Amino acid sequence: MIKLNNIERHYNTGSNKTWVLRNITFNVNKGEFLTIMGPSGSGKSTLMNIIGMLDKPDNGEYFFHDEPVHTFNEKRRTELHKHSIGFVFQAYHLIDELTVYENIEMPLLYKGVSKSDRQSLVADILDRFNIVGKKDLFPSQLSGGQQQLVGIARAIIGKPKLLLADEPTGNLHTSQGEMIMSLLKELHDEGMTIIQVTHNEKFATYGTRIIQLEDGFVRRDEEMRDEGGTA
């Protein structure tokens, strides 16, 4: 599904180049639940942005479903990610002025889904996440866990092929974090391809594969045999 070939990214600091990503080469198959780990500044978020098509690599190739994303202009990338990728953020990034319902509905508006379809899709997901009663509340009236639930609902409402979650539990208490992680696991079990970034060792084990980044290089890439973390 995803093929990364020699991806590199650097920033210019004064006259020096600071490398953020070097030589990143790996594939992600459909149905995988990949966890990216690594210390601060190891390039995790940059890698996520490149996979999410919000950022462009300086070198290397990126194929998404065999499409050469690295050759696309911004408009085509937008078009592709709009239909294929959902984002979950550490800080939720809900729009303060919109209600829960409207936040979840927003991607459908940009995709051009009809009103009746939007209503049933949003109703389904509110029901599934057990937040029907909160649909008319504004983000500021919700707890962090609830906001992240809305964030995930918004990310998957458009039925993306890939879900990117950048430290989805970073701002949450452990119990709320576990709730979010089991939800991601559930989505994975239903066939969703997920890539998450986390610092939390325990939450990393919810995935099927872990990639360790350090100073922009891939240090470790291992499949999880053990389906742990569900306990």
Place this chain on the structure above:
Amino acid sequence: MPVAAQFSIVNFQLNAMLINNLKIALRRLARQKTTTSLHVLGLTLGMTTCLLIGLYLRHELSYDSWYAKADRTYRVNTVWTDFGKKSPHFSTPFPMADALRTDFPEFENVTNIHHPQNSIIEINPQRRFKQNHVMMTDPDFLEIFDVEVLEGNAHEALRQPYTALLTEATAKKFFGSEPALAKTFKYNNDFDITVGGVIRDFPGNTHLPASMLLSLSPSEKYVQTNLTHFGSVSGGSTFVVLPEGLDPKTLDSRLKAIYDRTTNNDDRQPKEVRSDLELQPLSDIHFNASYSGGGEWVQAVNTTWLWFFGIIGLMVLALACINFVNLSTAQALNRAKEVGVRKTVGAGKGQLIGQFLGESWLLALFSGVLAVAATQASLPWLNQLVNKQISFGLLQSPGLLSALLLGIVLTGLLAGLHPAFAIARFNPVDSLKTGSSAGDKRSSLLRKTLVVAQFSISVGLLIALLLIGQQMNYLRSKNLGFEKDNIVMVSIPNGSGDFAGNNAIGGDAKSVFAAELAKIPQVKEYAFSSSPPSGEGHWGTVMSLKDYTKDPNRQEVTCIWTDEHYYKMYGFKLLSGRFPVAADTSAISQSLPEGQRYPRTVVNEALVKALGFASPEAALGQRFVIGMNGYQPEVVGVVADFNANSLHETVKPTLITQYLPWCEKVGIKIEAGGDVPKTLAAIESVWKKTFPKGIYDYHFIDQKIDEYYKAEERLFSLFQIFAGLAMLISCLGLWGLATFAAQQRTKEIGVRKVLGASVSGIVGLLSREFLALVIVSLAIATPLAYFGMKKWLQDFAFRIDIQWSVFALAGLVAVAIAFLTVSFQSIKAALANPVKSLRSE
């Protein structure tokens, strides 16, 4: 995706999107009260100012343009040529209309109008009063000026002698609620007039706002002018309507023929003196002051002021838009996250631009609605200020409504376009990073440029305000060269002395009145004259050292006829010689043979210079010739120049001499600080006793002098208000920017404070940048304002010198205002607890 498909989706989703955007916009506006208020307040102020100015300009520009035949209607003016010097006048001799009818049968209409000088109406012996704006005319007037007839046969009425058409208001004034038709009243004591019809009141935008139309035909005796004489004009005018498609230029030679066969071939005058006719478009009358004020009743408007206001209106709106742009881009930071989120869920740039532009349109629409309400509310006040009847009538005028909507759309576009692009450009990766400061260098430069533009406008207006204020003050307070306080001007009725010097009432009536006046203890002095020194109908003729009829260098001279008390009462400053005494009167008597009439005369410095005498002393005893009754005035005294007209005009050569028969006014100096109403009542009762058939009327001459500048004063107060609004809007913008600058630098301020910076140091740090911008604005505004004001002042013959202190003051005020505006925010930021500001990171 193919473009067409994309489009259909866009269309399909437009509604949902629009509703979503509208919702978010409304909620955001409701939440961010300060910003929203700043935006709405600024735009509303700007739009209201623009609307008020627009309505005012629309009113002024609509003068005489609304008649069906307006574009083909011309006023026939007389142009006098005197040895190459041309003087145009709005008036034509009485028989001109008939001459034009005969010579130009192709003219659709020709009408003659005449403004009688005084109109006394007597409804019954108990109700007598002076009526203003009485006009005599013929039926063609109704055709040209689209008079709406409500009752009676108006055309027939104006054909019948001694018949009047009353406007609704006049009919009500004369006869109350009773039907006016066929009623009669007495006109100027001697004439019985029948009301032949009632017409609609004239609107506010005509230069001929008559209160009643009297029939004008040769058989009528109430016209005190020779009806067949081509040699004099009496304030009457002729209007003609040309057939469609006729170029008025092709008429020149035929127009010339009329005066050539009537007055220009008079052997007694030199060939270099002639009269000509000129066609002035009706639409030009209100804007052209070169025809002796343009008319009798409505002063022509100075188009410089109209331009001035138009520019201010647009500037104020521009200021409001600049505020919007500045605040929005400064604030863009707050919207970065939203943009990032929207982009990650699939919003395109176009959609985002649409959203933000939509928000500014929403604000513009909202402000537009408020501005309409504010305009509606402040219109009565504007009308009072400029003494007009300007109406709004938005719903009755589709043109105005569409102009307003277009204005709103343009304002929204102007204000919103840049911010929308700037915000939609944000990179989602940057904008979603926590703690990022997406400071956009380009936007910040633009903001600075706009602030400089804004303050340049404000400082420029401030300088103009100060200088115009100084000039106005100068006009009010300049020593005019004569006494003008506590002098009441009273007219002696017509006929107390006529052109021939034969007094109908006789010199006696004046001496009786004088004797009675002297008995009133509060009356200190009085003087009979043809006019006070301040104008109000000076006589004029030509003068020369030799035979004026053949002298190409002859000049105009203003004449004032007086009694012997005049000089002392008005306190002229004598430079040489003496003031005439009562015995000098004998020298002007018309019983003397022509060539031996040497009136003893006081002249002003301007006359001394005009005739080329070396000094006031050298002029004494000299004689010169004036174009009146063969008089050769002999200079017995020279007075310092005094301003006989408004200070727009230079001092003209003026002579003052004694001739009681032509004195139709009395200046009465009353005790200062006494019981003025009682004194006035005493004068009135004496006057009524002496002149029982007249209508008493009085005014203070200083008030009359103030009236010269009333129009300007009114426009100046309007200007003051609009300039003040412009300053206010600029300050709103600066305040908003300072707020955001302080917010943006919260962390920096926190760190500085932790490191030991003082509060004053931080206030300085935050204010310095803005003050620098204000100083740049000063440098830009000063020369522009200097040249603009220099041009404006050239309209005044007597004017202030532009002093550099004004610019310094304006600069100081601007800096002070800017500092106060900015420091409020700066001090707040500087006093904030650093722990708090750093924690938020």
